[in-house]
Amino acid sequence: MDLKVGIIGAGPSGLAMLRAFESEEKKGNKIPQVKCFEKQDNWGGMWNYTWRTGVGKYGEPLHGSMYKYLWSNGPKECLEFADYTFLEHFGQPISSYPPREVLFDYIQGRIKQSNARKYIQFNTVARWVDYNNDTKQFRVVFDDLVKNETFEENFDYLVVGTGHFSTPNLPYFKGIENFPGAVMHAHDFRGADQFINQDILLIGSSYSAEDIAVQCYKHGAKSVTISYRTNPINCKWPDGIKEVPLVTHFEDSKAYLKDGSHKAYDAVIFCTGYQHKFPFLPDSLRLKTRNCLYPDSLYKGVVFNELPQLIYLGMQDQYYTFNMFDTQAWFARDYMLGKITLPAKEDRDADIKNWMEEEAKSVTSCEHVDFQTAYLRDLIDRTDYPDFNLDKVADMFKSWLKDKEENILTYRDKVYTSVIDDTNAVKHHTKWMNELNDSLERYLEEDPIDEKALSKTNYY
Amino acid sequence: MDLKVGIIGAGPSGLAMLRAFESEEKKGNKIPQVKCFEKQDNWGGMWNYTWRTGVGKYGEPLHGSMYKYLWSNGPKECLEFADYTFLEHFGQPISSYPPREVLFDYIQGRIKQSNARKYIQFNTVARWVDYNNDTKQFRVVFDDLVKNETFEENFDYLVVGTGHFSTPNLPYFKGIENFPGAVMHAHDFRGADQFINQDILLIGSSYSAEDIAVQCYKHGAKSVTISYRTNPINCKWPDGIKEVPLVTHFEDSKAYLKDGSHKAYDAVIFCTGYQHKFPFLPDSLRLKTRNCLYPDSLYKGVVFNELPQLIYLGMQDQYYTFNMFDTQAWFARDYMLGKITLPAKEDRDADIKNWMEEEAKSVTSCEHVDFQTAYLRDLIDRTDYPDFNLDKVADMFKSWLKDKEENILTYRDKVYTSVIDDTNAVKHHTKWMNELNDSLERYLEEDPIDEKALSKTNYY
Numbered sequence: 041m042d043l044k045v046g047i048i049g050a051g052p053s054g055l056a057m058l059r060a061f062e063s064e065e066k067k068g069n070k071i072p073q074v075k076c077f078e079k080q081d082n083w084g085g086m087w088n089y090t091w092r093t094g095v096g097k098y099g100e101p102l103h104g105s106m107y108k109y110l111w112s113n114g115p116k117e118c119l120e121f122a123d124y125t126f127l128e129h130f131g132q133p134i135s136s137y138p139p140r141e142v143l144f145d146y147i148q149g150r151i152k153q154s155n156a157r158k159y160i161q162f163n164t165v166a167r168w169v170d171y172n173n174d175t176k177q178f179r180v181v182f183d184d185l186v187k188n189e190t191f192e193e194n195f196d197y198l199v200v201g202t203g204h205f206s207t208p209n210l211p212y213f214k215g216i217e218n219f220p221g222a223v224m225h226a227h228d229f230r231g232a233d234q235f236i237n238q239d240i241l242l243i244g245s246s247y248s249a250e251d252i253a254v255q256c257y258k259h260g261a262k263s264v265t266i267s268y269r270t271n272p273i274n275c276k277w278p279d280g281i282k283e284v285p286l287v288t289h290f291e292d293s294k295a296y297l298k299d300g301s302h303k304a305y306d307a308v309i310f311c312t313g314y315q316h317k318f319p320f321l322p323d324s325l326r327l328k329t330r331n332c333l334y335p336d337s338l339y340k341g342v343v344f345n346e347l348p349q350l351i352y353l354g355m356q357d358q359y360y361t362f363n364m365f366d367t368q369a370w371f372a373r374d375y376m377l378g379k380i381t382l383p384a385k386e387d388r389d390a391d392i393k394n395w396m397e398e399e400a401k402s403v404t405s406c407e408h409v410d411f412q413t414a415y416l417r418d419l420i421d422r423t424d425y426p427d428f429n430l431d432k433v434a435d436m437f438k439s440w441l442k443d444k445e446e447n448i449l450t451y452r453d454k455v456y457t458s459v460i461d462d463t464n465a466v467k468h469h470t471k472w473m474n475e476l477n478d479s480l481e482r483y484l485e486e487d488p489i490d491e492k493a494l495s496k497t498n499y500y
Numbered sequence: 501m502d503l504k505v506g507i508i509g510a511g512p513s514g515l516a517m518l519r520a521f522e523s524e525e526k527k528g529n530k531i532p533q534v535k536c537f538e539k540q541d542n543w544g545g546m547w548n549y550t551w552r553t554g555v556g557k558y559g560e561p562l563h564g565s566m567y568k569y570l571w572s573n574g575p576k577e578c579l580e581f582a583d584y585t586f587l588e589h590f591g592q593p594i595s596s597y598p599p600r601e602v603l604f605d606y607i608q609g610r611i612k613q614s615n616a617r618k619y620i621q622f623n624t625v626a627r628w629v630d631y632n633n634d635t636k637q638f639r640v641v642f643d644d645l646v647k648n649e650t651f652e653e654n655f656d657y658l659v660v661g662t663g664h665f666s667t668p669n670l671p672y673f674k675g676i677e678n679f680p681g682a683v684m685h686a687h688d689f690r691g692a693d694q695f696i697n698q699d700i701l702l703i704g705s706s707y708s709a710e711d712i713a714v715q716c717y718k719h720g721a722k723s724v725t726i727s728y729r730t731n732p733i734n735c736k737w738p739d740g741i742k743e744v745p746l747v748t749h750f751e752d753s754k755a756y757l758k759d760g761s762h763k764a765y766d767a768v769i770f771c772t773g774y775q776h777k778f779p780f781l782p783d784s785l786r787l788k789t790r791n792c793l794y795p796d797s798l799y800k801g802v803v804f805n806e807l808p809q810l811i812y813l814g815m816q817d818q819y820y821t822f823n824m825f826d827t828q829a830w831f832a833r834d835y836m837l838g839k840i841t842l843p844a845k846e847d848r849d850a851d852i853k854n855w856m857e858e859e860a861k862s863v864t865s866c867e868h869v870d871f872q873t874a875y876l877r878d879l880i881d882r883t884d885y886p887d888f889n890l891d892k893v894a895d896m897f898k899s900w901l902k903d904k905e906e907n908i909l910t911y912r913d914k915v916y917t918s919v920i921d922d923t924n925a926v927k928h929h930t931k932w933m934n935e936l937n938d939s940l941e942r943y944l945e946e947d948p949i950d951e952k953a954l955s956k957t958n959y960y
Contacts, residue, residue, distance in 0.1 A: 091677035092670060094554035094688055095561050099667035099777045102554070108678075167779065168628035168641065181628065183779065190783045207559035210552060217551035218568075220693030222682065228554055233680030234767075307694075317559045319627065319643065323650045 043072035045376060046180055046195035048166045048320070050078035051085015051103075052147060052362055053201030053353035056369035058156040063123070064373060072376065075193065076156075077182055079103065079165040083151065085203055087144040093228040098185035100165055103206045105314075108231030109255055109478050110140045113247060117456040117465065118436050119362045122426035124150040127463045130484075135468035137452035139478035147362065166320040169198065171347065178349070180320075197376050200318065201353040201365075204331065207317035210310050213243075215290030222307040226252060229309055232259035239304070241295055242266045243287060244311030245273050252309060253281050254448055258473060265303065267295070275448045316355065325350055331357045333402075333411055334395045339388040341395075341415060342368050343375065348382055351375075359412045359437055363428075367416050370423040380422060409437040429459040449473050503532035505836060506640055506655035508626045508780070510538035511545015511563075512607060512822050513661030513813035516829035518616040523583070524833060532836065535653065536616075537642055539563065539625040543611065545663055547604040553688040558645035560625055563666045565774075568691030569715055569938050570600045573707060577916040577925065578896050579822045582886035584610040587923045590944075595928035597912035599938035607822065626780040629658065631807065638809070640780075657836050660778065661813040661825075664791065667777040670770050673703075675750030682767040686712060689769055692719035699764070701755055702726045703747060704771030705733050712769060713741050714908055718933060725763065727755070735908045776815065785810055791817045793862075793871055794855045799848040801855075801875060802828050803835065808842055811835075819872045819897055823888075827876050830883035840882060869897040889919040909933050 045061075047054045054076055061071045079100055082088050090096070090104045112119075115136040120126060126134060129149040134142070151157075167181045167190060177194045184191065208225035216223060222234070226248035232255045240261050242249045245268035253264045257280050264281045266273065272283040287295045293304040318326045325347060329335035333356055337345050344350035351372045354365050374380045382388060395415070402411045413434040420427055436456050443451035452472040455465035468475065468483070470490040475482075482488065505521075507514045514536055521531045539560055542548050550556070550564045572579075575596040580586060586594060589609040594602070611617075627641045627650065637654045644651065668685035676683060682694070686708035692715045700721050702709045705728035713724045717740050724741045726733065732743040747755045753764040778786045785807060789795035793816055797805050804810035811832045814825050834840045842848060855875070862871045873894040880887055896916050903911035912932040915925035928935065928943075930950040935942075942948065 089677075091679075091683060093684065095668060097670065097672075099561065099775050100779075101559065101561055181782070183783075188783060188786070188788060208555060210557065212557075217549075219551075220691065222694045223551065223690070224553065230683070231680065234682045315559050319560075322641070323643075323648060326648070328648060 043196045043376070044177075044194065045072045045074045045197045045199065046178065046193060047074065047076040047199040047201060048180075049085060049201035049203065050076050050080075050083040050160050050162075051201060051203055051354075052087070053203070053365045053369070054078070054085070054199070055083060055147065055151050055156065056362070056365040057199050057201060057353060057372065058159055059151060059154065060366070060369040060373040062154045062156060063370075064377065069377075072196075074159050075195075076160040077164045077166060078160055078162050079185070081162050083157075083160060083162075084144055084147060085201075086205060087140060087147055089140060089144070091230060093224075093230065098163070100185065101207065102227075103203070105205050105227045106140055107229050107252075107255070108233070109259065109476075110251070111452055111472065111478065112137045112139070112143060113251055113452075114359075115436055115440055115454070115456040115465075116143070116146075117458050118433050118440070119360065120458055120460050121150055121362055121366060122428045122460055123366075124153075125458060125461045125463065127458070127461055133463050133466045134483075136454060136456045136465040137468075137472065139480075139483060141478065141480040142483050145480055169321050169325065171322075171325065171349075176349070197349050197351060199351045199353060199372065200321075200327075202318070204316045204355055205314045207315040208310070209313045209315050211312055213287055213289055215292075216308070218292060219290050219308060220293050221305065224307075224309055226309060226311045227314070232256045232261065235307055236260040237262050238306035239263045240265070241287070241303075241305040241308045242311050243308065244313065245269065245271060245283075246311065246313060248313075249273065249311035250275075250448070252311060253277075257281050258449075259476070265305070267297075275445050278449060327352050327355055329355065332399065333357050333408060334392070334399045334415070336392065336396060339382065339392060340368075340371060340419060342372050343382065343388075345385065345388050345392065356412070356415075359409050360416055360433075363433075364412070364416055367419040367423070367425055370425040371419050374423050405441050406438050409434050409441075426460075432459045503656045503836070504637075504654065505532045505534045505657045505659065506638065506653060507534065507536040507659040507661060508640075509545060509661035509663065510536050510540075510543040510620050510622075511661060511663055511814075512547070513663070513825045513829070514538070514545070514659070515543060515607065515611050515616065516822070516825040517659050517661060517813060517832065518619055519611060519614065520826070520829040520833040522614045522616060523830075524837065529837075532656075534619050535655075536620040537624045537626060538620055538622050539645070541622050543617075543620060543622075544604055544607060545661075546665060547600060547607060549600060549604070551690060553684075553690065558623070560645065561667065562687075563663070565665050565687045566600055567689050567712075567715070568693070569719065569936075570711070571912055571932065571938065572597045572599070572603060573711055573912075574819075575896055575900055575914075575916040575925075576603070576606075577918050578893050578900070579820065580918060580920050581610060581822055581826060582888045582920055583826075584613075585918060585921045585923065587918070587921055593923050593926045594943075596914060596916045596925040597928075597932065599940075599943060601938065601940040602943050605940055629781050629785065631782075631785065631809075636809070657809050657811060659811045659813060659832065660781075660787075662778070664776045664815055665774045667775040668770070669773045669775050671772055673747055673749055675752075676768070678752060679750050679768060680753050681765065684767075684769055686769060686771045687774070692716045692721065695767055696720040697722050698766035699723045700725070701747070701763075701765040701768045702771050703768065704773065705729065705731060705743075706771065706773060708773075709733065709771035710735075710908070712771060713737075717741050718909075719936070725765070727757075735905050738909060787812050787815055789815065792859065793817050793868060794852070794859045794875070796852065796856060799842065799852060800828075800831060800879060802832050803842065803848075805845065805848050805852065816872070816875075819869050820876055820893075823893075824872070824876055827879040827883070827885055830885040831879045834883050865901050866898050869894050869901075886920075892919045 065071045096102050163185045165183050167183045170179045178198045208227040266283045267287045269286045294302045296302040339345050353368050457464050525531045556562050589606050623645045625643050627643045630639045638658045668687040726743045727747045729746045754762045756762040799805050813828050
C-alpha cells in the first residue's frame with residue numbers, strides 16, 4: 041500500500057517538505073501520498089502577516105508574530121534557497137535586508153512554480169493525534185474551521201512544521217496588573233505607530249527586544265528602555281535607547297529596578313520569548329525543549345527518536361532559516377523514501393548526545409554560527425540538496441554580528457554577495473533609517489525620493 | 501458501577517453543577533463520582549480577572565474578557581443565588597451594582613463553604629473528546645498545563661461549562677490592517693487608562709460597546725464614537741459619546757462612514773461579540789449556535805438532544821446569570837441522578853421547537869426578559885432549587901432597562917430589593933461616576949471621601 045505522509049503547517053518548513061517531495065517527483069521517482077494542513081488561510085506561516093492579535097478569525101491561537109515595518113534582521117544571502125535564488129525571483133539584484141513583504145514574495149515564488157497548493161488544505165487545524173500501535177499509523181483529527189467540521193486521517197509519517205515563535209512566554213512581574221498603559225507581548229506588537237511620543241519599556245534581550253527597540257526609536261517613540269535579565273544586548277545604542285537591569289516590580293505606571301531607581305512608562309512590551317507548544321500531540325510525542333540549537337530527542341535535529349515516524353522541522357533556534365528547513369526537509373524525505381536508513385536507537389541517542397555536548401561547549405555567537413553551520417553540513421552531505429559554500433555563509437553571519445555591534449541603526453544598509461549565484465546585493469535606494477515605507481512596491485521602485493535625506497533630520 | 505460525571509470548566513456554571521451535587525449529598529443522598537477540570541489556575545471563570553491578553557501563561561486561548569473598573573451592569577438582585585444571599589455573604593446590605601471583585605468574592609463565598617475545591621483539577625484543559633459507542637462513555641483527553649502531560653478519563657456524563665464570552669468574533673474592515681493606532685477586540689480591553697485623552701472608535705452595539713464607551717468616557721477619553729451595524733444602543737449619551745452608522749472602511753487613522761464623512765481615531769476597539777467555540781469536541785457533539793435565548797438542539801436549554809449524556813450549561817444569551825446556571829445545574833443533576841426522566845427524542849425536539857418559536861416572537865428587551873423568566877420558571881418547577889419571586893425579578897430587569905435608557909451614567913446609583921431575603925440595597929458611598937477605585941477594600945469602606953464630589957468636577 042502507498043505510504044501516507046501528513047504535514048502539519050504550510051509555513052517555510054512545511055513548504056520545504058512539499059518542495060523536497062516535488063523535487064523527487066520531477067526526477068521521475070515515485071513519492072508517497074502527501075497531504076498538508078494549514079490553520080491559516082494562506083501559506084507562509086510567520087511571513088503571512090495579519091493585523092489580528094490574540095486569536096485568529098476562527099478563534100485559534102494566532103500564529104503570526106510579525107509587525108508592520110519588519111525588515112529582515114539578517115542578510116538575505118544567509119537564508120537563500122540553494123535551488124531558487126533571489127536573482128531568479130526578482131530578475132535584478134536587490135539589497136541584503138528586504139522587508140517582510142519582499143521575503144514573503146520570494147518564499148512564494150519558489151512554491152508557486154510547483155503544484156504544491158493542491159496538497160494543502162487551508163483553514164484546517166490539527167486537533168488531536170493518536171498513534172495506533174497495531175496499524176503503526178497516526179490517527180489525526182482535524183478541524184475544518186470554515187465548515188466547523190471535524191474529520192480524521194491516518195498517516196504513516198507525520199511531519200510537524202508548526203514553528204515555535206507563536207506561543208508567547210509571558211512571565212509575571214509584581215504590580216503589572218495595575219500598570220495603566222498598554223501591556224503586550226512582542227507576539228501582539230503590530231507596529232511602532234501607536235507608541236509615537238511615548239516612553240516605552242521592553243523586557244527581554246533577544247531579537248524581539250533588539251528589533252522592536254530600534255523600530256520604535258525609528259518611528260518616533262520618545263524613549264525606549266530595554267530591561268535585561270542576565271546580559272545586555274551589547275550594541276552601541278543611540279540616544280533615546282538604553283539598557284537597564286531587570287525590573288523588580290511595578291507600581292502603577294512606574295517600573296522599579298533592583299537599585300530602587302524607577303521611571304514611569306506609557307507602555308510595556310514583553311520580549312520574553314516563545315514556548316514550544318504542541319497541543320494536538322499526546323505528551324509522549326511532544327518535543328519538550330527550550331529554544332536551543334540542538335533539541336534533545338531529535339535525531340539529526342529532525343527525527344523524533346522515541347517514535348521515528350514522527351518528524352519535526354525547524355524546531356531549533358535559528359541563525360540559518362529557509363536553507364536549514366530545506367536541508368532538514370530533504371533529509372526527512374530521503375528517510376521516508378527509505379533512501380536513508382536510521383542507525384539503531386542507541387546509536388541515534390549517542391549521536392544526539394554528541395551534538396548536544398558540542399552545543400554546550402559553544403559560548404559566543406560566532407561559535408553558535410559555527411555549530412549550526414556544521415549541523416547543516418552534516419545534513420547536506422546526506423542528500424542531493426544542492427551544495428553551497430557554507431563557510432562563506434558562516435563568514436557572512438559573523439560580519440553581520442559585527443555590523444550590528446558597530447551600528448544597530450545602519451547594519452541593514454550593508455550589502456553581501458550570494459554564495460549561490462555570486463550576485464552582489466545593491467544598496468537600497470533609501471537608507472534604512474530614512475525608509476518609513478516597507479511595501480514591496482516602494483522597495484522595488486527604481487528612483488524614489490529619500491524624503492528624510494532631503495529634510496533636516498539625518499540620523500547618520 | 502458508580503456513574504462518573506466530568507465537568508469541564510469551574511466558572512459560575514461548573515461551580516453551580518458542583519454545588520447542585522453538594523446540596524444533594526448534604527441531604528444524605530448518594531451522588532456520582534464527580535471530577536471538574538479548569539484550564540485557569542483558579543475558579544470563577546470570567547470573574548477570575550487577569551492582566552494577560554491573547555493567550556494565558558501556558559499558551560491556551562485566554563478565557564477572561566473582563567477589565568479594570570468593570571462594575572456589574574445589572575442589579576445584583578437579579579442574579580442572587582436563591583440559597584446564598586448577598587446579606588449572608590457580606591453581613592450588611594451593599595449597593596445594587598458592585599464591582600467585579602465584590603461579585604467574585606460573593607461567588608466564592610458560597611462554594612468555599614463546601615468541599616468543592618477537592619473535585620477540581622486546575623491548570624488542566626480538555627484537549628479532545630471521543631464518545632465510545634460500545635461502552636457508552638466519553639473518553640476525554642486532558643492536558644496538565646503545569647506538567648506538560650496528557651492523560652485520559654472516561655465519563656458517563658459530560659458537562660460542558662466553558663462559557664461563550666471568551667472567543668472573540670472579529671470581522672475585517674477594509675484598511676484596518678493599516679490603522680496606525682491600537683486595534684483590539686473588547687476581549688483584550690483591560691481598562692480605560694491607556695485611552696485617556698484619545699479619540700476612541702468602538703464598533704458594535706451590545707453590552708461591551710455600551711460599557712466600554714461609558715468606562716472610557718468616565719476615565720478621561722477625549723471622545724468616544726460608537727459605530728453600530730443595525731440599530732443604535734438607544735440611550736441618552738452625554739457630550740463626548742456619540743453613535744454613528746457602521747464604518748465602511750479605514751484609510752490610515754481615518755474611519756469612513758457610508759455618507760463619506762470620516763474622522764481620525766487614536767484607537768479602535770471591536771465590540772463585535774463572541775463565538776461559541778468547543779475545540780475539544782468532535783463536531784457531531786458541538787453546540788452550534790449564535791448568541792440567543794434558546795439555542796437549538798438543547799432540551800430544556802441543557803441536554804444535548806442528539807446525545808443526552810452530554811450537558812451544556814450557560815450557553816444562552818443572559819439576562820439571568822448565576823441564578824439561571826443554578827436552575828440549569830439542579831435540573832441536570834436530577835436528570836443524571838435519574839430523578840427526571842427525559843421524554844422521547846421527538847417530544848424533546850418538539851419542546852425545543854416550541855421554545856424557539858416563542859423566542860422568535862419576542863422582540864423588545866422586555867419581551868426577552870419575560871421569555872427568559874418563563875424559561876427559569878420551567879426549570880425551577882422541576883427540581884428542589886429554592887423557589888423565588890421570578891415576577892419581581894423580571895420587574896427589576898425592566899426597571900433596569902428603563903434606568904439605563906434614562907441615564908447611562910447614573911443607573912448604577914439606583915438600589916433594588918432582594919427577592920430572596922427582602923434586603924434593601926443601600927446607596928454606594930460614592931456616586932458611580934465619581935468612583936474611580938473599584939477594589940473590594942474601597943467598596944466596603946464605611947465613610948470614605950468622595951473626592952470628585954468635593955472638587956469642582958461634578959457629572960450630575
